[in-house]
Amino acid sequence: RTRLVKAGQSVYREFEEAKYLFSVVTGEIRLANLLDDGRRQVTAFKSAGDVIGEQKNGYYQSDAEAVCDTVVCQIPLKSLDKYLKEMPAIQTALTAKMVDELHELRHHAILLGCKTPVEKVATFLVDRAEKITSNDGNEIDVELTMGRSDIADFLGLTIETVSRTITKLKKMGVVEVPSNHSILIKDREWLENQAEGEK
Amino acid sequence: RTRLVKAGQSVYREFEEAKYLFSVVTGEIRLANLLDDGRRQVTAFKSAGDVIGEQKNGYYQSDAEAVCDTVVCQIPLKSLDKYLKEMPAIQTALTAKMVDELHELRHHAILLGCKTPVEKVATFLVDRAEKITSNDGNEIDVELTMGRSDIADFLGLTIETVSRTITKLKKMGVVEVPSNHSILIKDREWLENQAEGEK
């Protein structure tokens, strides 16, 4: 009941009939929506432990694509009802997941609507860092499984602006960039202040 | 168990301890979040039939303020548990509300991240129109209970840009503006195409 999804492949697509709920085991998934002319908004990155498969009226709401090689656990919706009856705790857990998701989306709406490029990137890095340790010890290495293009569409920026912003942070000594797929945070507090919109 | 909230007053505030769930009876509520320096993002407008009071770890996630005089129905969380046991259907209904909300927030994230001012305003008007009739008959009058400032913070624009954009639509003959608090849609199809990002 687990399935390997290669990097770039899709788990499901928007408007496709929803037959399964998925739980991410390893790797990372991006949820994205497209405008008619191709513009894309990545609404979330989902990793180990997260549940995906959001549906409305029986159809998925977004495209779900693997950012890197990813393993998901596939749960048929039919059997889900059965589980729920046997174990009501699952219902509670799923509801809790939805609350988290609402919170994250709201958080992200603030980012998209109000924040400057520097604040957006800062928020992105801090949020990623928090997934690793809530510990505020400086010097944390943040893995970026996705490419700049995904980050750009997530933050509502262009690839160029993301790149320039990271370069700026580098020159300010706030981060180091050992490779294209990881960023070392040197001054977490500064980033956190930016993320909150401190003047 | 119902309560009148005057225009501009708040139903609850972010970080306040969550003791109630609310259902909007009449009027309109805006959900908003603030950055430390005062920038504001309105994440949703809620009207009759909508449920508000989103909480995480026992605390509200946003400010909820009345856009105009509004009546809400207040449900203590304590008694909610009891209701849920007696009528499991309520659980289902609440879950459905959450799914709707997720969908709307995602929809809104796309707007904030990808769309141009004209597309944002077009989407806003079309969404409002859909609340009245899904009927695609042109010529619909959309009531705007909120001020330009709320619209601006909702769409991630400035008041000035909202105003200019509406003026532009007016000059194009797509809408008419009988008063500051209502907009008459003349060409709904055009607005809908803009909302979908048609080139």
Added chain:
DNA sequence: CGTTCAATTGAGTCTGTTCAACAGCGGTGG
């Protein structure tokens, strides 16, 4: 070693913002 794709950098443009002035409207009080 060459090819390819992603990321960076640069230059110029454009669009939304900022700052400021003006208009419209409703309420208040003389």
Added chain:
DNA sequence: CCACCGCTGTTGAACAGACTCAATTGAACG
């Protein structure tokens, strides 16, 4: 009844910042 005031919304001009387009660098792979 009308003049005044405050608030909201509109309009104008100049600016700044992100975008676009193009060129360059860099890294991964055969």
